[in-house]
Amino acid sequence: MGSTCKGYAVVVSRLKPEQSLRLVISGASSGLGLALARHYLERGATVAAFARRADLLQALAAEFPGKVYCYPLDVRDPVAIRHAADDFIARAGVPDVVIANAGVSVGTLTEYAEDLAAFQQVIDINVLGMVKTFQPFVAPMRAAKRGALVGIASVAGFRGLPGAGAYSASKAAAISYLESLRVELHGSGVSVVTLCPGYIKTAMTARNPYPMPFMLAPEVAAARMVRAIERGALFCVVPWQMALVGRMLRLWYIQKCTLCTPSI
Numbered sequence: 001m002g003s004t005c006k007g008y009a010v011v012v013s014r015l016k017p018e019q020s021l022r023l024v025i026s027g028a029s030s031g032l033g034l035a036l037a038r039h040y041l042e043r044g045a046t047v048a049a050f051a052r053r054a055d056l057l058q059a060l061a062a063e064f065p066g067k068v069y070c071y072p073l074d075v076r077d078p079v080a081i082r083h084a085a086d087d088f089i090a091r092a093g094v095p096d097v098v099i100a101n102a103g104v105s106v107g108t109l110t111e112y113a114e115d116l117a118a119f120q121q122v123i124d125i126n127v128l129g130m131v132k133t134f135q136p137f138v139a140p141m142r143a144a145k146r147g148a149l150v151g152i153a154s155v156a157g158f159r160g161l162p163g164a165g166a167y168s169a170s171k172a173a174a175i176s177y178l179e180s181l182r183v184e185l186h187g188s189g190v191s192v193v194t195l196c197p198g199y200i201k202t203a204m205t206a207r208n209p210y211p212m213p214f215m216l217a218p219e220v221a222a223a224r225m226v227r228a229i230e231r232g233a234l235f236c237v238v239p240w241q242m243a244l245v246g247r248m249l250r251l252w253y254i255q256k257c258t259l260c261t262p263s264i
């Protein structure tokens with residue numbers, strides 16, 4: 001077993017063979033998003049790839065002729081996403097799966113005024129970028145009565161990690177936002193999947209100076225996440241060991257808070 005998952009919904013790809021799946025993946029130019037895109041493309045799916053670096057999207061498209069629709073855009077730009085969504089739906093159809101994966105991680109400390117811009121950037125991309133990515137697809141998927149909206153959160157959203165206030169807050173917000181969306185879409189045929197990776201070996205973690213337990217290659221993480229989506233999981237931690245780490249951190253934190261403030 002490679003992940004800890006809770007809840008089950010419509011099993012997306014058992015309804016359709018993988019080669020006929022249509023997906024939208026943000027942050028498809030590198031790391032986890034690229035690995036997810038490759039995983040699906042290698043099985044014959046069609047992918048709308050969102051990211052800012054057009055050259056990397058074009059390189060992916062060259063590997064899978066006719067299967068990749070490239071949309072070089074910034075997930076902070078709702079107009080660009082709306083145009084991309086309209087274009088993809090007109091040319092390929094309503095997507096079966098939309099994966100809001102684009103994200104950034106920047107170290108932040110509240111006492112430094114110069115870090116305010118970084119707080120803004122992380123929240124804008126990791127939280128609002130997810131909302132803006134899903135927005136134009138919700139009504140068409142609801143009308144089609146099927147599909148999955150998948151948000152890439154993080155184990156970092158379980159606890160506020162020091163030096164990563166913006167990132168932890170953004171991922172905690174993503175987890176809560178996805179929970180709201182899941183309830184809003186209950187009974188519509190559209191499921192909402194929250195995926196919480198631990199450490200994945202990508203550009204994002206390359207600069208971390210500390211040890212990163214249970215780190216996965218992006219291809220391995222992507223394969224486990226695809227399995228979770230296929231099984232219809234609603235909430236999944238990849239790898240499962242990081243769910244235990246998250247739970248231990250939570251218990252440690254509650255104990256500390258109880259010691260300092262007996263009223264909690």
Ligand SMILES: NC(=O)c1ccc[n+]([C@@H]2O[C@H](COP(=O)([O-])OP(=O)(O)OC[C@H]3O[C@@H](n4cnc5c(N)ncnc54)[C@H](OP(=O)(O)O)[C@@H]3O)[C@@H](O)[C@H]2O)c1
Binds near residue numbers: 026155201
């Ligand atoms: N790596 C980990 O250990 C880890 C752990 C937990 C969660 N995650 C989450 O997994 C997701 C993918 O991260 P990664 O590790 O694969 O990092 P990565 O290799 O740095 O990839 C980030 C991706 O997001 C895209 N992106 C960033 N800002 C964007 C923007 N404003 N508009 C459009 N696309 C944007 C980047 O594309 P462009 O630069 O071309 O725009 C890139 O494709 C993120 O949400 C991250 O928080 C990662």
